[in-house]
Amino acid sequence: MSCSVAVSNSNVFSLSSPCHFSLPSPVLKRHRPAKLHIPVASLTVDVLTPVPETVPAKDVVEDEGIGFSVYCKKGSRKHMEDRYSASVNLHGESKQAFFGIFDGHGGTKASEFAAHNLENNVLEVIKSDYESDIEEAVKNGYLKTDSDFLKEDLNGGSCCVTALVKKGNLIVSNAGDCRAVISRGGVAEALTSDHKPSRIDEKERIETQGGYVDMCRGVWRIQGSLAVSRSIGDRHMKQYVIAEPETKVVKIESHHDLLILASDGLWEKVSNQEAVDIARSFCVGSNRQGPFNACKKLVDLSSSRGSIDDISVMIIELQNYI
Numbered sequence: 001m002s003c004s005v006a007v008s009n010s011n012v013f014s015l016s017s018p019c020h021f022s023l024p025s026p027v028l029k030r031h032r033p034a035k036l037h038i039p040v041a042s043l044t045v046d047v048l049t050p051v052p053e054t055v056p057a058k059d060v061v062e063d064e065g066i067g068f069s070v071y072c073k074k075g076s077r078k079h080m081e082d083r084y085s086a087s088v089n090l091h092g093e094s095k096q097a098f099f100g101i102f103d104g105h106g107g108t109k110a111s112e113f114a115a116h117n118l119e120n121n122v123l124e125v126i127k128s129d130y131e132s133d134i135e136e137a138v139k140n141g142y143l144k145t146d147s148d149f150l151k152e153d154l155n156g157g158s159c160c161v162t163a164l165v166k167k168g169n170l171i172v173s174n175a176g177d178c179r180a181v182i183s184r185g186g187v188a189e190a191l192t193s194d195h196k197p198s199r200i201d202e203k204e205r206i207e208t209q210g211g212y213v214d215m216c217r218g219v220w221r222i223q224g225s226l227a228v229s230r231s232i233g234d235r236h237m238k239q240y241v242i243a244e245p246e247t248k249v250v251k252i253e254s255h256h257d258l259l260i261l262a263s264d265g266l267w268e269k270v271s272n273q274e275a276v277d278i279a280r281s282f283c284v285g286s287n288r289q290g291p292f293n294a295c296k297k298l299v300d301l302s303s304s305r306g307s308i309d310d311i312s313v314m315i316i317e318l319q320n321y322i
Contacts, residue, residue, distance in 0.1 A: 008023050034291045045185055061312075064292050067320035068099060075265060076308040082263050083115035083158075086310060090123070091252035095321050097165045098123065101178050101312050103263040106156035110149060110233035118145045118232075122164065135247040135271075138164070138173050146232045146243030157226075157234035157241070161192060161261050165321045170252050173245040175230040177264040181272045182318075185255040188276035191248045192263070195230035202229040211240040256318045258283060258291075262298070265311035269302040280293050292317040305318065 017240050057149045059080055061072040072079035081104035089260040091094040098119045102112030122141030126134065142160070159176020172180045174192040181190050197203055198220035206213055206222055206229060218223045222240050234241045250256070258279050263290040266275065275298055281287070282294035 002095050003234070004287075024119075044149055051296050052283050059225065061290070062296075067317045068314060069099070069292035070292070070314040071292065071293050072310070072312040073299050073303065075310045077310065080310055081105060081111055082265075082312040083108075083111040084314060085115045085119055086314070087119060088293075092136055095168070096166065097316075097321070098162065099261060099314060099316055100160060100162040101261045101263055101314055102232075103133055103159040103176065103178050103265075103310070103312070104112040105123045105158070105228075105231075106154060106234075108156070109152075109154040110156040110158035110231070113149045113152070114160055117148065118160065118162065121148075121226045122162070126164075127165075134169075134249060138171060138283060139244055141176065141231070142173065142175060142181070142243050142245045150235050150238070154233070155235070157227055157228075157231040157237075159195075159231050159263070160245070162245075163259060163261060163316065165252070168252055168254075168322065169249060170250045170318070172248040172250070172259075175232065175243055176228045177246045177267070179262060179267050179272075181260045181262075181275060181278060181282045182250065182256060183258040183260075183276045184259065186276065188272040188281055190258075190272050191250065193246060194267075195228055195246075196220060197227065197229050199229070209240055228286065252318050254319075259318055260298075260317040261314040261316070263310060263312045265307050265309035266298055266302050266313055268309065269305040269307045270298060283315070283317065291317060 015150050059074040063070045065086055068086055070084050072082050083102040085100045088097045090098060100113040100115045101116060121144045122138055125137045125140045159178045161174040161178035161180050161181060164171040172191040177194040179190060179194060179198060180192045195202055203213045211222055213220055213222055214224060219227050221227050222237060226237055226241060230242050232243050260275055260279060278297055279294045282289045283291050295315050298313045299311045
């Protein structure tokens with residue numbers, strides 16, 4: 001690749017032309033050209049602190065931890081723009097955790113920034129305001145992450161889906177078209193609703209702000225450009241593309257076995273129920289092969305069906321948090 005940025009990270013003339021001379025006449029005396037004075041200017045280079053990286057530089061990312069597994073695979077783009085975060089045993093509490101999938105567009109900076117900062121911002125707000133309104137607290141964490149990213153004067157955007165586990169509750173939030181699907185004893189239920197310009201309420205909100213939504217190259221887009229209506233970043237569309245998440249709180253019960261968080265690279269080719277059926281076939285019963293193999297199976301299935309997008313799948317075993 002001519003410009004390197006690996007999977008999960010931003011890691012990452014000579015000109016020659018022929019010259020033709022005419023020899024001077026032998027009767028003319030050659031003169032040495034006047035000496036040129038070239039001033040020496042000092043060059044100062046400002047080295048910017050890079051946006052923190054969250055995953056190694058490669059086109060496939062694999063990870064496993066206590067009660068979760070994740071598998072990410074680069075699509076047809078030059079660089080992998082998906083990121084993830086996973087933190088268990090938060091503050092020394094085995095029943096508290098935070099997970100996220102971040103689907104970047106227009107580069108990797110927004111997804112890297114969100115993966116590195118969203119968790120801390122959400123937890124800071126919740127720590128001081130948890131008992132009042134959990135949904136409002138999570139919203140403030142998302143909005144702070146968006147505001148901080150815009151201050152960095154970086155381009156691009158990122159869809160997000162996150163899951164916070166705390167005090168036996170599952171708090172799932174999303175901005176964009178990353179999705180969370182829970183298995184209730186094998187029955188799939190989406191806990192999030194995709195934020196796309198074609199969604200009636202999103203379309204009305206955008207048009208109220210003076211924007212427009214139309215079909216462009218077979219996809220509904222805002223201003224003929226962006227195909228999602230909520231995200232972190234996207235400064236050039238900020239009037240229409242908000243970072244406010246939608247949040248759902250679920251009490252984790254015995255029939256809740258799995259939670260799947262994934263980027264739209266999966267959901268464009270695999271239905272909610274099919275994803276749950278495949279995940280459970282790997283994670284539940286006597287033929288258990290584990291959630292990591294389930295993640296890989298889902299990614300490979302979507303890819304085999306023609307997905308050219310980055311695909312990231314995380315499976316969380318909810319029985320660890322009852």
